[in-house]
Amino acid sequence: MEKLILMRRKKSLVEEYAESLSGKSKKTVDAYVRAVRQLTEWIAERPGSAGVFRPEQFTKTAMEIYLNELQKNGYSVSHRNKVKAAASSFANWLIEEKEMMGRNPTRRIPIPAEASMAPRELDSDQRYVLRSLVERHCDLRGKAIFALGYWAALRVSDVSWLRIEDVHIGPKVGWIRVGHKGNKYREIDVINEVRRGLAEYLEDGRKYKESPYVFTSQRADRLTEAGIEHWFRKLKSKATKDEWEFIHDVTFHDLRHDFAHRARENGWTLEEVAYYLGHITKRGTPAIQTTARYTQVSRKQLKDKLKLIK
Incomplete structure (x- = not known):
């Protein structure tokens, strides 16, 4: 009673x-x-x-x-x-x-x-495990969401609020308009991994046709930020015991940090990384200081370069 x-x-x-x-x-x-x-x-x-x-x-x-x-x-x-x-x-x-x-x-x-804001650069094993989990366990929606984080450095909010009208995907080209946070919208080109992921998901039709948003859930016409974070945790939970040791503390936002590191390693300037990630000041110029926090030098980088000193 x-x-x-x-x-x-x-x-x-x-x-x-x-x-x-x-x-x-x-x-x-x-x-x-x-x-x-x-x-x-x-x-x-x-x-x-x-x-x-x-x-x-x-x-x-x-x-x-x-x-x-x-x-x-x-x-x-x-x-x-x-x-x-x-x-x-x-x-x-x-x-x-x-x-x-x-x-x-x-x-x-x-x-x-x-x-x-802690910078996070994933190592090769972490990248391997995450991409393997996506290939083994994700449906078309999951693969598209992961591609936007890993290959396009989108924020969770950018993915959640991405509208169909802002996705322009063709057989050989692809670009999207993103920037929900702070209403700082920008147009960015995307590589084939993103273009294919979005195209296959949208063509498959597994979404509410009346929704203006790309990603939906069974309960609403838009997959929320919390929903995306829940999806990412659920994906990690499918890892084997050995895989879990590598990715247990990786967040969806870490994919964005890691993209910045990979871009810098491939010759992008800080200004280019800043624009692509949406680090823009109120004046419309690249926010270099913010981007620098994402790509600050790591102990491992210095350790590797120490070996080059003669």
């Missing part, structure tokens, strides 16, 4: 919290409620919670461990910051409106911003 009451209370808490967000946009409300629901369900599964969410179990320790688990599971810094913001909003509501808590457990929990 007590469990049933607590389950009803849990449902009402989340729903009441959602109603308190009526002044925010639908997109924000949906994101906050989804994050809070996942957090409360996770807390309910912890020892001492008896299978239901109890506000007294919403502690700083719980929040720290939850965020750490998200990090281990490959969620981006941006996503974890959004989860923390939603959790903080929920905690403040429990404190001020429901008087069920005394302090906000999300305070003073750092999520290092620099982690999102």
